[in-house]
Amino acid sequence: MFGQGGGAKERDKLIEGAKRCLRERGYAHTTARDIARTSGANLASIGHHFGSKDALPADVMVEESAEWADKLRQAMAGEVPREGEAAGDRAPPPGLRGRHRSLRSGRAQATAAPSTG
Template identity: 50%
Template sequence: MGHREDLLEGAKKCLVEKGFVRTTARDVVSASGTNLASIGYHYGSKDALLTQAFTALMQEWGENFRSGLPQGGGALERFRAVWEGVLAQHEAGGPVWAAGLEVALSREERPELRAMLAASQAEGRRGLVSILAGIPEDELDARDERTLGAFCQALLNGLMVQRLLDPDSAATAEELTEGMRRAAEAVTGPADTL
């Protein structure tokens, strides 16, 4: 590996161990075996590097269970299988989710970092729609991303916050699937059933 790849791997390690806010450029350099100048040369800034590392960690997290999803069955079975995979990966992904929340909750203290992470949301939404609906990403359009993608992202972020705050009371995959089924029935049935 070259310095660029070493920096990315070191930044991923730092994000998991320390999060965004506590990770310094020196931490990344120490974890990667590179030098401070390499960060600016390859990524422009520590925040840009950490954002790319965060995106890479999220992609890896999603790929860990994507291949194990059922190819047949109905939409609810796929929905449940996805959430089972998400929850099974929570232990490994928890620090990454906590790092993302750190940035979200920092309000205006880190505007550049927030902007970089916000820009990566579109890619995340496309990936979530692809995973949950079983549709290849290249077949999705902007409307899929803005509607179904935003909905899936809200579910995922909400579930991760529940798990971070109180894992014992957070919804299970079965409960989330039943909730989705009931919500779908409620919104597609007569108005007086709500």
């Protein structure tokens, strides 16, 4: 029986190739052949892994969103230093002071607006 390793690797290559093509050409000007050529994959593998070229951008968006969310979590946790500073050296932004710990853990609570009286 064949393992899943080769299929996952091929799928990842297609996603990376699609990212590149979509960035460079946009969706309307990207063909399935472009994606296959850029990724070094067989044209038929797009249909095998995604059903069609049309399904591929959704997977690209999911992957890009997950990468962006990871970077945001790292930045909020102070793990991604700005140029010239070490991680954890800076205070949270003014709007997050006192609440940044709950945001990191996904338990942010809405605060009520102060009443004017």
